[in-house]
Amino acid sequence: MSISIMVLDSNPNSKNAMITTIETTKGISSDTDSNPMSLSVHDSDNFKDAIDTINRFKIDIIIINISSIDTEKYKDDCLQLRSIYSFAPIIAVSNSAKTANLDHFEYIGFDDILGIQIITPNILLRVIKSAIQRSKNYHLFHTSNQRKLINSSLLKLLLNKDSFIEVAKSSCQIINSRNSNSDHSSASIYTINDDKVECIAHAGPKDSDNRIFDYQKKIYSLKYSPESINEFKYLKQNINNRTCITIPLKDKNSIFAFLKIDTENCIVHPSEERSYYKDISKTLSDVFILAQERERFEQIYKQNVRLIDEMSSAAIGIDKHDLVTHWNHQAEVYFGIDKSVALKQRLFGLDINCDWPVIISNLYDSLNENTTTDKFEVSYKRSGEVGDRILSIAITPFLESNGSFIGYLLLMDDITEKKHLERRHQQSMYLESIGQLSAGIAHEINTPMQFISVNLNFLKDSFIDVAKALTTIKKSLHTKTLDEAKLNIIFEDADIEYLSDELPLAFNQTTEGVERVCSIVKAMKEYSHPNSEEKVSTNINNCIESTITISKHTWKYHADMEVILDPDLPSIMCHPGPFNEVILNIIVNAADAIKDKSENDNTTNKGKITIQTLNVENFVEIRITDTGGGIPLSIQEKIFDPFFTTKAVGKGTGQGLSLSYSIIKERHNGELHFETVTGESTTFIIQLPYN
Amino acid sequence: MSIPEKILFVDDEEDILNSFKRQFRKKANISTATSGQEALDLMDSEGEFAVIVSDMRMPIMDGAEFLERAKKKSPNSIRILLTGQTDLNSAISAVNKGQIFRFLSKPCSQELLQDSLKSAIRQYRLINIEKDLLQNTVKGSIELLSELLAIVKPNVFNNFNRI
Numbered sequence: 058m059s060i061s062i063m064v065l066d067s068n069p070n071s072k073n074a075m076i077t078t079i080e081t082t083k084g085i086s087s088d089t090d091s092n093p094m095s096l097s098v099h100d101s102d103n104f105k106d107a108i109d110t111i112n113r114f115k116i117d118i119i120i121i122n123i124s125s126i127d128t129e130k131y132k133d134d135c136l137q138l139r140s141i142y143s144f145a146p147i148i149a150v151s152n153s154a155k156t157a158n159l160d161h162f163e164y165i166g167f168d169d170i171l172g173i174q175i176i177t178p179n180i181l182l183r184v185i186k187s188a189i190q191r192s193k194n195y196h197l198f199h200t201s202n203q204r205k206l207i208n209s210s211l212l213k214l215l216l217n218k219d220s221f222i223e224v225a226k227s228s229c230q231i232i233n234s235r236n237s238n239s240d241h242s243s244a245s246i247y248t249i250n251d252d253k254v255e256c257i258a259h260a261g262p263k264d265s266d267n268r269i270f271d272y273q274k275k276i277y278s279l280k281y282s283p284e285s286i287n288e289f290k291y292l293k294q295n296i297n298n299r300t301c302i303t304i305p306l307k308d309k310n311s312i313f314a315f316l317k318i319d320t321e322n323c324i325v326h327p328s329e330e331r332s333y334y335k336d337i338s339k340t341l342s343d344v345f346i347l348a349q350e351r352e353r354f355e356q357i358y359k360q361n362v363r364l365i366d367e368m369s370s371a372a373i374g375i376d377k378h379d380l381v382t383h384w385n386h387q388a389e390v391y392f393g394i395d396k397s398v399a400l401k402q403r404l405f406g407l408d409i410n411c412d413w414p415v416i417i418s419n420l421y422d423s424l425n426e427n428t429t430t431d432k433f434e435v436s437y438k439r440s441g442e443v444g445d446r447i448l449s450i451a452i453t454p455f456l457e458s459n460g461s462f463i464g465y466l467l468l469m470d471d472i473t474e475k476k477h478l479e480r481r482h483q484q485s486m487y488l489e490s491i492g493q494l495s496a497g498i499a500h501e502i503n504t505p506m507q508f509i510s511v512n513l514n515f516l517k518d519s520f521i522d523v524a525k526a527l528t529t530i531k532k533s534l535h536t537k538t539l540d541e542a543k544l545n546i547i548f549e550d551a552d553i554e555y556l557s558d559e560l561p562l563a564f565n566q567t568t569e570g571v572e573r574v575c576s577i578v579k580a581m582k583e584y585s586h587p588n589s590e591e592k593v594s595t596n597i598n599n600c601i602e603s604t605i606t607i608s609k610h611t612w613k614y615h616a617d618m619e620v621i622l623d624p625d626l627p628s629i630m631c632h633p634g635p636f637n638e639v640i641l642n643i644i645v646n647a648a649d650a651i652k653d654k655s656e657n658d659n660t661t662n663k664g665k666i667t668i669q670t671l672n673v674e675n676f677v678e679i680r681i682t683d684t685g686g687g688i689p690l691s692i693q694e695k696i697f698d699p700f701f702t703t704k705a706v707g708k709g710t711g712q713g714l715s716l717s718y719s720i721i722k723e724r725h726n727g728e729l730h731f732e733t734v735t736g737e738s739t740t741f742i743i744q745l746p747y748n
Numbered sequence: 749m750s751i752p753e754k755i756l757f758v759d760d761e762e763d764i765l766n767s768f769k770r771q772f773r774k775k776a777n778i779s780t781a782t783s784g785q786e787a788l789d790l791m792d793s794e795g796e797f798a799v800i801v802s803d804m805r806m807p808i809m810d811g812a813e814f815l816e817r818a819k820k821k822s823p824n825s826i827r828i829l830l831t832g833q834t835d836l837n838s839a840i841s842a843v844n845k846g847q848i849f850r851f852l853s854k855p856c857s858q859e860l861l862q863d864s865l866k867s868a869i870r871q872y873r874l875i876n877i878e879k880d881l882l883q884n885t886v887k888g889s890i891e892l893l894s895e896l897l898a899i900v901k902p903n904v905f906n907n908f909n910r911i
Contacts, residue, residue: 496835497833499833500805500831500854501832503833503853503854504761504854505763506854506855507764507767507856508764510857511767511771512767514771514858515767515771559770562766566767569763570763610805613807614808
């Protein structure tokens, strides 16, 4: 243990005597102690020199002869001595009765006072030892006390819901006020973002930009030194009698800021310094991290509240006691109940006119399965309105991580207008499809009408000829001039031979023509089945046959049609109008695919469309296969998208398959998918459940 | 009505062709074809038809295309379109491509069809008479001129007659 002693005495005799005593003490110490002190001595005869020396060297004990120095006169100097080097014990020696008045000197800051005449080397050694020990104890206590005070003040900052910056500012004030009362002291927090050093908070005078610039390098070296992550490392600089401490603030894996303390005197004993600053660093880091986290959570919370309030759906949060916890603006609009009224009320007790049983049964499903329900539709009435409106609702249950139920969220959208539009749109698409068909169907009807009318004229003319012949025969019989030769002439005139061959053919073809017109008209009537809201028992085979008939003009020039219908197919409940539309869409697409392929291949060979119905377990399957070019892989995912079309502008709206999909999927709970072999064929498969 | 000129009906519907055969059995000299290609072949083998009546919608080659090709093959024939399809596009395409004489829609009454055929035949004859007349006039003038030349300058006559 190495100890430096400063002897301050203006009387050279007593000073030399003291130095001699100290020299002797060295010998005793090395003899008796297991841990001998090595003493070195500095001396001075005035305060000014003494303070210079103390500033230059590390001094552990100051011995001052108050008999030779008038402490009353040099009181300020004594106090300065104390303040510049507050850790070293100051022992006063005196050869007068002043020794008795210890209190007087304590206030100046002396640790002990001895009569000069009683000082022997042994006594001096003991005094030095005990003074050092006392000082140590005192500072240990003082430091831990300081630590506790600072820590508790810093932690208290968390209780105020201040922003992170406010917390940083208050921390600086607390640390600075603990350190010094001087106006020149300061505490600042620096952050490094993108290698730019910035002072985000400070107490006391702020550093000039130039100083920050110089300081930057030191900070970088600390931040980027490899060991600073794992062990606590801080900077201590002495600049113009001032001490500047820089302490890193760390989160889990990096240094995110620095605390810089600038003060005239150190408040902790050097032996305690490290643990003291480490402690502050730890506490301050924690406080900052928590403050930042809290600020982040508060922001997120505010955002969430705003989000919920301003979302276009009505959001209603319910806790486990069935009480309303969230009620956003849209919920107020839908149900005409103010947020302030709804909150903390039982949901089912609120004055809402809607189909509760449906909601409750879905709620139970959702809670049992612990999943968000599919959107379901419920009718409700708005206050002051007569007509029913439709809500689309999804229920999400909330569970804690341990699985216990804490509530649920209802998300509701008023889809009344959307539903109306959808229905109108479907209706208009349907009418449009009939319109597009009508030109083709007209052709299909006009063709048989042409030969029916021509044949009827022929039949009329033929009948006139035959009647004329019969009249002539009757007359000839009457005049008894009929013989075989005459009969032959009459027959030849009337061309009976030709007529007997041709008349049955003309009748057959005419009848067949009439049947064709009838079947088209019947199919037309069946196709344009009123678009009823209710499902009706429907014979799928009939539907398909009618649709094939009315769409004949779309495929007959490019393809042959093979129809394999299962005669035992049961009738199923469905919407025949929309169903026919689906079949029509697929047939038209099949015909187009075949036409495109034959145009691309430059062949005149006809393709083939095969329509098959099958009875599979508990659903009806309809397979429509064409020998077109197949669906390229790149667009397979998109073919059911609305407005997606491969046809030229004006040829297709891109609505057909999208609408078909929604008709099969949503209105019939069925399936619509396809299998395709590029360049060879495509099969669309529709599955309709019995129920 | 009895027409010596040949009339060709083209329709993919055989029943329609049969009904026309019956209708014009005693009145006209008609041929039928069930597709554009068959009709073009018939025009090659049977010679010029005075009138060609075609349907619009037929597989492989539609009426407009057929009439366009028929016009190239036999520009003097009068072309009539008889169709069950009444939309504007097919009419435009038939008029522009096939340069038709009449556009008739199915079902077409017997009277209208017969009147149209009569008009078409008249038109056909008119064109032919015009052609004959033109040819005869030019030929007659040249003959007269050459005879005059022969009288005035017998030595040049030989050269002229060669032309």
